[in-house]
Amino acid sequence: MSKSRMISDGELAAQLAGAARRLLLQVRDSGTFEGKALGSAGDAMANQFLCHAIRHLRPDDGLLSEEEKDNPERLSKGRVWIIDPVDGTREYGEERADWAVHVALAVDGVASIGAVALPDLDGGIVLRSDKPQALLPMPERPRFLVSRTRPAREAQAVAAALGGELVPMGSAGAKAMAVVRGEAEVYLHSGGQYEWDSCAPVAVAQAYGLHCSRIDGSPLVYNQPNTYMPDLMICRPEWAKR
Template sequence: MAAQIAEGAGRLLLGVRHGGLLDGRLIGDAGDQLAQAWIGAVLRRRRPRDAVLSEEAEDVGDRSTAERVWIIDPLDGTSEFSYGTADWAVHVALTEGGRPTAAAVSIPARGELYRSDEVDTVGGPLTGRIAVSRFGGSYESAHVANQLGLQRVSIGSAGAKAMAVVRGDVDAYVHSGGQYEWDNCAPVGVCEAAGLHCSRLDGSEIRYNQRVPYMPDFVICRREIADDVLAALDAVW
């Protein structure tokens, strides 16, 4: 279900970009609204008893008592979407007991769909690269890059960065600039299924469906370098 929703919303978003008929803020607003409306309608029809937390809508149901909560970002990387780049995504995750149990990330402009029930375990040689923001990354990510000798690679949205680790294009993604649960829940669910290390910057477990859905920091990386990444972060976090 998560994969079907992420893929379907991605197709809608590609349609919003069709022909260059909209641009700038108008195309971003249209994408957010249409993807949210479609995802909300699907969940109401298919999973009416589940609660929903989304960036673009009011909560559905009582998240404080619900065991099953969908955490959705209908369009992760609105600015990338508006500028016409490929580094934007759709995030769909089901959480149970605060943990993602089914997750999907679609990167429609690349024709890619990552799903937690089918993703391959990440392996092979390390790349010596780390994903950072288009604006240069944070002090913490820079410190990890310097300590481990990693080359910085600029990538747009959070989902695109996380899936670059899943693809094996980079070895790590370190975030400390503040996000919300919908920005990283589905990516973390896919990355954990792929055998990657996912935690807060202090090494503690990531928990979702919190009363205030603010998720300020996390690290996703290859397990081979997880201890070294956390040791580097311990010096500055």
């Protein structure tokens, strides 16, 4: 990608997520690493690629990555790229399908542009905020996405109150995109995350017409001094009020 070819932010996010997807699959398929070592190697290589590309192609923007030491200079920027090179490092290391690559651009604190790559689904897909599609019809009984290892009590309680069904899944990005893809209706998370866990998924989900907020309905704000985000709700708008 040449600096002279100034592609749109949406196209850039999608291209970077797709390229990181291919890199991560190459690292995994090489057979050089296994388990935690595979997760660490994939994180490091994808992060190096993404950060170098963003700094080269968008030198005036800020950058926040899970895999780099935070630079407070980003707080003075109106445009900040927020990335998670491997969302679901554990799942990637276990060679499962429920992991993702997140590339997002927050503008004035709002998740504005996002691309989420799902490398092991449907031959590898990238869902993007600049090319949303229509949502699929949904069943009467809502399906709630929860952690496959630590399902939140709040999500279980709300699902029970609404007559919902629990669907265990790995990474945050995989869960959020399952709502986008019509595989579930609600992703309610109360166990705490960081900005890179949700910025790209929220940008994509909002573009598709989904409701995205804190679990009390307040807005999600990005590029904050403290990157911790206590909770998150992404759901079909028909279920948001209830």
